[in-house]
Amino acid sequence: MGDRAKIRFGHLNLPDLPNPRPTALRRLAWELERRTSLVTVPEAIDLRATDADLFRYPLLVLAGDRSFAQPPEADALRLRRFLTYGGFLLIDSAEGRAGGGFDESVRHLLARVLPGDLPARVPDDHVLWKSFYVLRGAAGRLVAAPYLEAVERDRRLAVVYTQNDLLGALARDGFGRWEHDVIPGGEAQREQSFRFAVNIVMYALCLDYKTEQAHIDFILRTRRSRP
Numbered sequence: 001m002g003d004r005a006k007i008r009f010g011h012l013n014l015p016d017l018p019n020p021r022p023t024a025l026r027r028l029a030w031e032l033e034r035r036t037s038l039v040t041v042p043e044a045i046d047l048r049a050t051d052a053d054l055f056r057y058p059l060l061v062l063a064g065d066r067s068f069a070q071p072p073e074a075d076a077l078r079l080r081r082f083l084t085y086g087g088f089l090l091i092d093s094a095e096g097r098a099g100g101g102f103d104e105s106v107r108h109l110l111a112r113v114l115p116g117d118l119p120a121r122v123p124d125d126h127v128l129w130k131s132f133y134v135l136r137g138a139a140g141r142l143v144a145a146p147y148l149e150a151v152e153r154d155r156r157l158a159v160v161y162t163q164n165d166l167l168g169a170l171a172r173d174g175f176g177r178w179e180h181d182v183i184p185g186g187e188a189q190r191e192q193s194f195r196f197a198v199n200i201v202m203y204a205l206c207l208d209y210k211t212e213q214a215h216i217d218f219i220l221r222t223r224r225s226r227p
Contacts, residue, residue, distance in 0.1 A: 140164025
């Protein structure tokens with residue numbers, strides 16, 4: 001079926017907000033093919049909320065390191081439609097601290113796009129933490145906020161928001177060098193960041209299938225069959 005059958009990230013493009021981690025999604029696409037059964041298109045596509053192709057990309061990413069102007073009302077309404085109809089948005093702050101200008105703009109944007117559905121902390125027992133790897137927290141280039149926030153819509157996480165610069169831990173240049181140091185945990189923390197990113201993608205595509213009884217029974221049968 002060609003590239004249309006492959007997973008391709010959409011980067012949500014806001015006019016005055018440059019992408020601070022332009023190489024990160026390419027690396028994540030490569031890691032997804034290496035670690036999972038997903039087949040990906042390496043290069044992400046820049047999309048505006050008003051683009052006709054928006055609904056062809058189920059997973060959007062918004063990254064930033066500064067405050068930004070709010071998009072027009074038509075854009076906010078289109079994003080609301082995207083998220084309400086099953087789309088998923090990952091928001092990643094590269095500011096290096098919690099509660100900065102990007103954070104303020106993000107919360108204002110979400111209040112317009114999904115009014116009444118405020119971001120809340122993702123509980124420790126949520127299926128997101130076991131959608132592929134079993135994890136205990138939101139890793140990233142640093143630990144600006146020791147928790148993960150999300151907006152829930154119709155019993156699913158429609159928006160996931162991390163302030164730990166997740167994409168900064170994944171970014172790798174054309175020579176194969178990591179673009180940013182990961183602190184304080186170094187390469188072990190970088191690996192946890194990749195696992196966290198994989199979990200987010202798997203959750204966005206499969207939601208809570210790992211909580212289904214059929215899946216649990218299959219795991220138990222597999223364990224019992226081992227010598």
